Structure formats: C-alpha cells, structure tokens
Amino acid sequence: MIEIVLLLACFCVVFIIVLAGWFLNKGEEGDECEVKSPDENGTYKLDDKGKCVLKSCASGYSKSGEMCVVTPAAPAAPAAKTYVEGDIVRITRTDGPLMLHEVMIYDETDKLISHDGGVTVTSSPTEPGWGGVERLTDFDLMNSPFHSLNSDTETFIEFKFSAAAISSASVTKKIKRIQILARTDERTAEVGGVNIEVLNGTTSVAKKSIPTWTDGYSHLIEYDPKSDAFMTTNTDGTPIKTTKIRLYNFGTDNLILAEIQVFDKAGTNIALTGTATLSTTHHPHWAANFANDGDLTNTAHSADGAGAGQSLDLDLGGEKEVAKVVVINRVDDIPTRVQMHKSVVQFFNGAALVMTTPPIPNGDKAKYEYKVGKFINRWIMT
Ligand SMILES: [Ca+2]
Numbered sequence: 109m110i111e112i113v114l115l116l117a118c119f120c121v122v123f124i125i126v127l128a129g130w131f132l133n134k135g136e137e138g139d140e141c142e143v144k145s146p147d148e149n150g151t152y153k154l155d156d157k158g159k160c161v162l163k164s165c166a167s168g169y170s171k172s173g174e175m176c177v178v179t180p181a182a183p184a185a186p187a188a189k190t191y192v193e194g195d196i197v198r199i200t201r202t203d204g205p206l207m208l209h210e211v212m213i214y215d216e217t218d219k220l221i222s223h224d225g226g227v228t229v230t231s232s233p234t235e236p237g238w239g240g241v242e243r244l245t246d247f248d249l250m251n252s253p254f255h256s257l258n259s260d261t262e263t264f265i266e267f268k269f270s271a272a273a274i275s276s277a278s279v280t281k282k283i284k285r286i287q288i289l290a291r292t293d294e295r296t297a298e299v300g301g302v303n304i305e306v307l308n309g310t311t312s313v314a315k316k317s318i319p320t321w322t323d324g325y326s327h328l329i330e331y332d333p334k335s336d337a338f339m340t341t342n343t344d345g346t347p348i349k350t351t352k353i354r355l356y357n358f359g360t361d362n363l364i365l366a367e368i369q370v371f372d373k374a375g376t377n378i379a380l381t382g383t384a385t386l387s388t389t390h391h392p393h394w395a396a397n398f399a400n401d402g403d404l405t406n407t408a409h410s411a412d413g414a415g416a417g418q419s420l421d422l423d424l425g426g427e428k429e430v431a432k433v434v435v436i437n438r439v440d441d442i443p444t445r446v447q448m449h450k451s452v453v454q455f456f457n458g459a460a461l462v463m464t465t466p467p468i469p470n471g472d473k474a475k476y477e478y479k480v481g482k483f484i485n486r487w488i489m490t
Pocket residue numbers: 209210243244245246247248249250253
C-alpha cells in the first residue's frame with residue numbers, strides 16, 4: 109500500500125514540475141514567436157490570448173491579413189509652381205522718368221521671351237534724343253539707356269505678349285523671372301521705387317516696388333513674381349565655351365586691376381595659363397601680364413589719359429569652358445580704385461561675342477565675382 113502512495117506522490121511531483129515548466133516557457137504578450145509558414149518580410153509576436161500572429165512588416169511592405177505586401181508608392185506631389193500666368197508686364201514710375209538699359213523676361217523654362225519678337229513694347233513719351241523702347245531689348249547693356257520724358261511723372265513701359273508682334277490677340281505666358289538693368293551713372297538710384305507688375309488681362313497677378321537703391325549694388329535687379337521677392341543671390345549655370353575673355357571699361361578713364369581669375373567648372377583658375385594684353389600700356393611696372401600672374405598685390409594698368417573703352421584681353425589658348433570670372437581690384441586706396449565701375453566682361457568664342465555681363469557697379473570693393481548663370485547674372489561684390 110505504501111508503495112502505491114509513494115508512486116502516486118512521485119507522479120504528482122513530476123506532473124507539478126512539467127506543469128511549472130510549461131507555464132515558465134509559455135511566453136508573454138508581445139514576445140517574438142514562430143509560425144509554421146511565416147512571411148519572410150514579417151515579424152511575429154504573441155497576442156493577448158497567447159496566439160502567434162503577424163505583428164509588423166519590413167520597410168516597404170504593409171500588413172494585409174496575415175501577409176506582407178509591397179506598399180504602393182505614394183503619388184508624386186505636383187511640382188510647386190515657379191511662375192505666374194500673365195500676358196502683360198508693366199513697369200511704372202510716378203515721380204519721374206523711367207531710365208533703364210534692358211528688361212529681360214523669362215518663362216518657366218528659363219527661356220528669354222522678351223527678346224524673341226512675340227511681344228509688343230510700348231511706353232509713355234520718351235526724352236528727345238534718347239531713343240525709345242527698342243533700347244530695352246537690344247542686348248546692349250552698357251550704352252545709352254531707354255529714357256522716358258524727363259518732365260513726366262506718370263511714366264510706363266508695357267510688354268504685351270501676343271502670338272506675333274503684329275497680332276493684337278494676347279497670349280498668356282508663364283512668367284518666372286523679370287530682370288531689369290538699371291541706368292549705370294549718377295541717376296542709378298532713381299530705379300528705387302519703380303514698380304514692376306504682371307497682369308493677366310486686367311487682373312494684377314504680381315506687383316512690387318524696387319527697394320531703395322544705391323550705386324554699390326549689382327546693377328541687375330531680378331524680380332521673382334511667384335514668390336514676390338527680389339533675388340539677391342547669383343545662379344549657377346552651364347559653363348560657356350570661350351576662347352577669350354575681355355574686361356572692357358565703359359567708364360571714363362583707365363582700366364586698372366590687380367588680377368583677373370577665370371575658373372572652369374572644376375574650379376581651376378585657367379587665367380594663369382592664358383596670355384593677357386592691354387589696349388594701351390602705362391609702364392613696364394604695370395604690365396598686362398600682372399593681371400594673371402597669381403599675385404594679388406601687383407597691378408596691370410592701361411595708359412593714363414587714354415580715355416574710355418580701355419580693355420584687357422585674356423587669350424585662354426583654345427576653347428575652354430568658363431564657369432566663373434573674378435576681378436580683383438588694385439590693393440591701394442587711391443581714387444582710381446573705383447574705376448572698375450562700368451567695366452563689363454565679354455566672352456568670345458573665336459570672333460563671336462557669345463555673352464556680356466552687366467556692368468560692374470560703383471563702389472570701392474576688393475573683389476567682383478560673376479558666375480555664368482542660367483540667365484544674365486548678378487555681380488557679387490566683397
Ligand atoms: Ca539696351
């Protein structure tokens with residue numbers, strides 16, 4: 109009898125041990141677990157009833173029942189609009205004449221649409237002997253500007269887009285950028301307060317006044333009608349194929365500089381291997397080759413009293429892709445430091461003039477930097 113009791117007790121002990129082991133190994137809700145045929149992209153966990161279920165899927169997959177399926181790509185967000193739609197660009201001034209060298213209007217693909225004949229340009233009466241609206245789209249950025257009647261105070265210029273210049277039916281354009289080149293002499297500051305407006309029919313879609321201007325700014329004003337802002341940066345663009353760079357001074361006297369640097373898109377200064385020539389020479393101590401010798405403390409100097417139109421040519425020794433030009437002013441502080449004003453850089457490929465920068469603004473600056481941009485770019489000065 110005792111043997112039977114002992115045997116039952118043993119069974120009981122074994123049973124309790126097995127039961128305890130089962131409870132200890134059972135796992136808790138949230139523990140990872142395994143199923144017979146798991147989805148290879150799934151993670152399995154115990155639920156609140158102790159059942160092993162698909163809990164989540166790998167990145168790029170979503171739960172669908174007990175499977176992981178590829179998450180469908182979200183539809184691409186529509187590209188943000190970079191333009192306003194309009195058929196008229198109007199430039200007005202209420203306290204004096206409009207005096208501008210050039211007006212350049214670009215569409216949403218950065219195409220210059222003000223200079224291709226698809227626009228009719230009109231204005232209030234012009235000052236006798238100064239020429240009219242043709243000066244706004246002639247690519248001449250340096251010589252005589254457009255000038256409305258000096259005595260007039262309600263002046264305007266209007267660009268109206270049409271299928272052809274002779275057609276009266278207007279065409280709506282996607283206008284992304286409007287550039288205005290201010291007059292480059294003592295009346296430059298009068299561009300401050302000039303209004304730029306884009307209209308679609310009779311509805312005004314963008315309008316802003318040019319801020320108070322000083323001669324020390326880049327002469328190029330850029331208005332972005334979509335963001336309703338004036339741009340103060342310059343823009344990277346495709347390098348321009350060039351065989352010769354000409355620094356040309358439309359000012360009244362000498363051309364004097366410490367250095368001209370010409371960079372390719374890799375950032376190499378290719379001016380250092382070019383050949384510099386001045387239109388006139390002043391003295392062997394200020395020779396042309398000092399403009400591209402890498403020394404920023406010496407000076408190239410055209411002849412004193414040689415007059416306006418002095419130039420420095422830099423032959424690049426073959427066709428090069430130019431991305432940026434930097435002109436370094438002479439390092440002393442005599443008054444001729446400001447004579448860089450109204451110099452432009454012209455890019456030649458063989459005999460062809462392929463691009464001209466706007467004039468360098470007034471002011472005694474150490475360095476003038478011009479990137480070859482998608483459009484006519486600004487001078488950045490330091
Ligand atoms: Ca012009």
